[in-house]
Amino acid sequence: MALSFIHGIVVGIVLTFITLLALYNRCYYLSLSTFYSNNNIFHRTSDKRHSRNISYEGYQFFVFSDESPMVRAYLDVVRDTVCGLALRTQERAYVDNHMRPMDINQRIKGLDWPFTGITMVGQRRLINIEWALRFVIANGIMGDFIECGVWRGVSSIFARAVLKALNNNDRDVWLADSFQGLPKARTLHDTDIWSKMEYLKVSLEEVQTNFKAFNLLDDRVHFCKGYFVNSLPNCNISRIAVLRMDGDMYESTMDQLFNLYSKLQVGGVIIIDDYSIEECFRAIVDFRNWHNITEEILPIPGDETGRCWIKRKSIQLQKDQYVLLLPKTKS
Ligand SMILES: C[S@@+](CC[C@H](N)C(=O)[O-])C[C@H]1O[C@@H](n2cnc3c(N)ncnc32)[C@H](O)[C@@H]1O
Ligand SMILES: *[C@@H]1O[C@H](CO)[C@@H](O)[C@H](O)[C@H]1NC(C)=O
Ligand SMILES: *[C@@H]1O[C@H](CO)[C@@H](O)[C@H](O)[C@H]1NC(C)=O
Ligand SMILES: *[C@@H]1O[C@H](CO)[C@@H](O)[C@H](O)[C@H]1NC(C)=O
Numbered sequence: 001m002a003l004s005f006i007h008g009i010v011v012g013i014v015l016t017f018i019t020l021l022a023l024y025n026r027c028y029y030l031s032l033s034t035f036y037s038n039n040n041i042f043h044r045t046s047d048k049r050h051s052r053n054i055s056y057e058g059y060q061f062f063v064f065s066d067e068s069p070m071v072r073a074y075l076d077v078v079r080d081t082v083c084g085l086a087l088r089t090q091e092r093a094y095v096d097n098h099m100r101p102m103d104i105n106q107r108i109k110g111l112d113w114p115f116t117g118i119t120m121v122g123q124r125r126l127i128n129i130e131w132a133l134r135f136v137i138a139n140g141i142m143g144d145f146i147e148c149g150v151w152r153g154v155s156s157i158f159a160r161a162v163l164k165a166l167n168n169n170d171r172d173v174w175l176a177d178s179f180q181g182l183p184k185a186r187t188l189h190d191t192d193i194w195s196k197m198e199y200l201k202v203s204l205e206e207v208q209t210n211f212k213a214f215n216l217l218d219d220r221v222h223f224c225k226g227y228f229v230n231s232l233p234n235c236n237i238s239r240i241a242v243l244r245m246d247g248d249m250y251e252s253t254m255d256q257l258f259n260l261y262s263k264l265q266v267g268g269v270i271i272i273d274d275y276s277i278e279e280c281f282r283a284i285v286d287f288r289n290w291h292n293i294t295e296e297i298l299p300i301p302g303d304e305t306g307r308c309w310i311k312r313k314s315i316q317l318q319k320d321q322y323v324l325l326l327p328k329t330k331s
Helices: 002-030 069-082 104-109 122-138 154-165 204-213 228-234 250-260 278-290 319-323
Strands: 051-056 059-064 090-092 099-101 144-148 173-177 221-225 240-245 264-272 307-310
Touching: 051 122, 059 122, 069 122, 069 154, 104 122, 122 154, 122 240, 122 264, 122 307, 144 154, 144 250, 154 173, 154 204, 154 240, 173 204, 173 228, 204 221, 221 228, 228 250, 240 250, 250 278, 250 319
Parallel strands: 144 173, 144 240, 173 221, 240 264
Antiparallel strands: 051 059, 090 099, 264 307
């Protein structure tokens, strides 16, 4: 009798403990602050580098044990130089064409359109690129970085700088762009206004010159030239770990999603620069609805316009939807 009484108490304590542990874990996973930190759901595979996470600019950043403090110093300098903050250049905002000192807060969030500056994205979305690359490396998610819509190329330059600084040798950087601006609209989802913006036309040579200026043009950097609808189906990238989309239009966004989302590895990161642009936003909503994509859309700390999500499951592409968006072929 006494024995089974003690037995009962022990079982009770154990069960309470297990229940509390389960509740704790559940709260942990549901809390907002774990958006950027929970990596334990993925298996660590090929990359066995030991990492720990630190708190950095609103993220849980993975830092590798063999990483020199000079990595942080180098990336800070490259990042704040390319987005204009370090030099505090005089800029002319595209919107009103007036020369004036750069507005630091606008530049941090990438809300202005710089004239002499070489990237639009701003400091916060550059930090997001570094976070995404560290996230896939630490989690052993294999694949390359690709940016679709590169303008002067500098977000991709920063991505190459991150991989080089982290001494990562198994991931390439791909840049997809027409290198002659945005196309005319081919459906009613878009208009032709984008195609008329001279400011958005940057040649491949100019992008390569920018890469060389940072000594980062090497055989790990590849270019897919052409309008996405033609170039992306032929782009030789096979596995994607970080997909960065910055093509502004509905059709440009759909061309990227239908050609590249299947190549994005489960556990990889998709970044949408233009979530605040109506057409891009609608493309994201439509694509997610057609494919029942329910992964949580994450904010970018300190930024107002970009978003990202971590791909957690594969999808079956609904090609019928895409056919309706393709240019009509003469038959
Ligand atoms: C807003 S800019 C990109 C800004 C850039 N990510 C940065 O870091 O500054 C948009 C770019 O997307 C390209 N683009 C948009 N739609 C495209 C399409 N359908 N095909 C090829 N390039 C496209 C344009 O040529 C332009 O370089
Ligand atoms: C990050 O580190 C904290 C402790 O420093 C730990 O509790 C947490 O589980 C770590 N997160 C990941 C994703 O490793
Ligand atoms: C893709 O790879 C094939 C074979 O390696 C090559 O022939 C082709 O030119 C490449 N295409 C591009 C766009 O680089
Ligand atoms: C999405 O979910 C709906 C309702 O559950 C289902 O009928 C449809 O087949 C799903 N579509 C895809 C592409 O999975």
